Amino acid sequence: MQRAAGGDFDDRVIEIETRRILNRRQEHYGVIDVGSNSIRLVVYDDLSRAPFPRFNEKSLVALGAGIGEDGRFSDKTIARAVDAVSRMSAIAKAMEVTRIDVLATEATRKAKNGDDLIAAIREATGLEPRVLAGEEEAHFTAYGVISGFFQPKGMIGDIGGGSLEVAEVIGDRVSDRLTSMPLGALPVKARLDEGYSEAKQWVDGILAESLPPLLTEPVFHAIGGGWRALARVRIAQERLPISVVHGFEMPAEELRKFAKAIAKMTPEEVAELPDVPGRRIETLAASALVMSRVLKKLAPERVVFSAFGLREGWIYRQLDAEEQYRxxxxxxxxxxxxxxxxxxxxxxxxxxxxxxxxxxxxxxxxxxxxxxxxxxxxxxxxxxxxxxxxxxxxxxxxxxxxxxxxxxxxxxxxxxxxxxxxxxxxxxxxxxxxxxxxxxxxxxxxxxxxxxxxxxxxxxxxxxxxxxxxxxxxxxxxxxxxxxxxxxxxxxxxxxxxxxxxxxxxxxxxx
Structure with missing residues (x-):
């Protein structure tokens, strides 16, 4: 048993275990994430405590934008999604992946005919997608942060194409204070197109109703491609020596001012920012607006960016207790x-x-x-x-x-x-x-x-x-x-x- 800082005890194993590592037989594992903006396949080297991605492919299907006024996916949207998942399934099987899990989130659970998409994927690939409820998505995302950091404490937020999930992490567990809000990059962008002030007021109203207060450590963990893009731009602007986004942190007030400035930019101005991902140009202002308003509401001291989220949290929860605790x-x-x-x-x-x-x-x-x-x-x-x-x-x-x-x-x-x-x-x-x-x-x-x-x-x-x-x-x-x-x-x-x-x-x- 090892003594932790501050005199507390922690019984996790902190030892080099040569034989266990060298004798491990890797079995490739894949996750297909059917999101509101993109569908992504990640193939990991193993189902383990530190999964390393061997292959990563994304298809910008834009399921969220494919929901019509009647609240249903169009036939064309479903066809595009099925084609993407079919291709990814074939790639994973060619890579001798032993297990493939398919997770569907906000757009699929929101669409009135989301079941039709699930049935079409099942028929085309033989895979059985799991549609996550909003709180489930927040739950697994929070475990992704636990998977990617050492005993994290504070709030986590994951911005996707259709929704924002927020949860509280305390060391190795997720508290019951979690929520899902319709503050993804796509709906917020639609509001921004109507005007900055109107969009800000709309975001603030949803946060006031649904965002729990920050009561643990004054730390906010930021997840999602839109927010990682903010970190990439900041790292490039400051010419920082470490370009890895995972673990990058900023004082919250500094980030809030930075995000507020980007939230008021046009796509043309965003495109001029250093190292901005091309696929985020149209929605970065929306992601920035949500970040600035979340930080104003929660008032943390610092923000830590995470590359681990829903997929890694799902993986973490598949492990046994001994492996989780490594x-x-x-x-x-x-x-x-x-x-x-x-x-x-x-x-x-x-x-x-x-x-x-x-x-x-x-x-x-x-x-x-x-x-x-x-x-x-x-x-x-x-x-x-x-x-x-x-x-x-x-x-x-x-x-x-x-x-x-x-x-x-x-x-x-x-x-x-x-x-x-x-x-x-x-x-x-x-x-x-x-x-x-x-x-x-x-x-x-x-x-x-x-x-x-x-x-x-x-x-x-x-x-x-x-x-x-x-x-x-x-x-x-x-x-x-x-x-x-x-x-x-x-x-x-x-x-x-x-x-x-x-x-x-x-x-x-x-x-």
């Missing part, structure tokens, strides 16, 4: 790092060897340290002159889950130092904005210690187990417990001196 970052790091390592078992040994490196280590700190150990050999095939910087850049942009942008920077610095890299101006340009000096120092220490462990042991777990590292006020000592493992190399002492320098100690010695 840490998403460590699962991802192990899945990436262990299969490519020269000696996969060394990561586990390195985790044990560094267990006492940071006294009073929190659960959050432990998961970062073990993730770094799991990734310790990802650059060994690179040329020695580029390993450090290549690993640094790779970890900054890699699609990890369960991680914030500062934590990405932390891991990137650890791997930079593990490969002997320097904290030069290029690195500082990234870390100064993301890491406090104490966190940067801890990352450097861990990286230098990992480099020492590799050099001393030749990445052999048994040799590493024959030594301990002692960091005292007067010296940093590598204490050899078995003389057969005694290093006869100046290179080991040089790396030990780097550890000493990182910790601010003058003396380094091998005992």
């Amino acid at each position: 840490d998403p970052l460590l699962e991802c790091a192990q899945a990436i790092g262990l299969p490519v390592a020269r000696v996969p078992e060394f990561s586990e040994a390195l985790g044990r060897w560094t267990d006492d490196l940071f006294p009073g280590e929190t659960l959050a700190g432990r998961r970062l340290r073990l993730a770094a150990c799991a990734l310790t050999d990802i650059g060994w095939r690179d040329h020695e002159k580029v390993r450090a910087k290549e690993s640094f850049q790779r970890l900054l942009q890699f699609p990890f889950v369960g991680i914030t942008h500062p934590e990405r920077a932390f891991l990137a610095v650890v791997l930079l130092c593990r490969y002997g890299g320097k904290l030069d101006d290029e690195v500082r340009a990234v870390t100064d904005a993301l890491l406090a000096p104490a966190d940067l120092r801890r990352a450097e220490i861990l990286g230098r210690v990992m480099q020492l462990g590799h050099r001393f042991s030749a990445a052999v777990p048994e040799i590493l187990d024959h030594a301990t590292l002692e960091i005292e006020a007067d010296a940093v000592r590598l204490r050899i417990l078995d003389q057969r493992s005694n290093p006869d190399s100046d290179a080991v002492l040089q790396r030990l001196k780097k550890v000493a320098k990182a910790t601010g100690v003058d003396v380094a010695e091998i005992v």
Whole structure:
């Protein structure tokens, strides 16, 4: 049982488990999301705690726009949707996907003949779509945030083409405070076409009636393509060093002003924004309007963007309790790092060897340290002159889950130092904005210690187990417990001196 920050206890497993990871037999899994604006297929490498997308295809069928004045899908709209799902089903089966789930949301449940669409998909593909009720959609979306972050707390909001789902997450569970509102990008755009003031008043009226207050942590998790597009534009405008949207966060008031400005733009003005997705140009102002009004109503302190939502929440709920409780970052790091390592078992040994490196280590700190150990050999095939910087850049942009942008920077610095890299101006340009000096120092220490462990042991777990590292006020000592493992190399002492320098100690010695 691990002690969490603040003295609380958490019984989740935070360990490197080499045999379990290497012995896992992957079975590809697919989800087809029949949304109001698009139909999307995502094929994942496995049904697991850290599912990694192997293939992603989207078809802009615009089901929501295909509902006529009589409240029914047109025959043409149904035909387009069936063609899209049929093609995606064929692709998934060709990829030897063992299971395909089809989820339908707002447009299908809203249309009077939604059952006709479901029947047509069933007849054409043999698949059995599940039409989610509004609260079900909010429920699974909230679990997507739980799947994609480490113990998230606060409110989540998912804007789609037809609706906005809002729910509350508390660590590993979803509260009963959840709702679905007709504030998707398409209906809000229709209102905006009539005038900004009228649209704002209409949005505010629905929020006043249906949006629950923010009573947990002052954090709002933003999900959905429209809101991710806002994050992409902001990242590009500011030229931020990490371009990954998942885990990107902004002060809520800053984002509200930014979204309010975009909400008043024409499509032509939106098209001039940096890195704006072309398919979002027509609806970005609508998504921005909903964001600005939600933030005004909830008044959180910060907003965290999530790439995980309905599909990942659905996956999460298919897992057993033991798998759900695993840490998403460590699962991802192990899945990436262990299969490519020269000696996969060394990561586990390195985790044990560094267990006492940071006294009073929190659960959050432990998961970062073990993730770094799991990734310790990802650059060994690179040329020695580029390993450090290549690993640094790779970890900054890699699609990890369960991680914030500062934590990405932390891991990137650890791997930079593990490969002997320097904290030069290029690195500082990234870390100064993301890491406090104490966190940067801890990352450097861990990286230098990992480099020492590799050099001393030749990445052999048994040799590493024959030594301990002692960091005292007067010296940093590598204490050899078995003389057969005694290093006869100046290179080991040089790396030990780097550890000493990182910790601010003058003396380094091998005992």
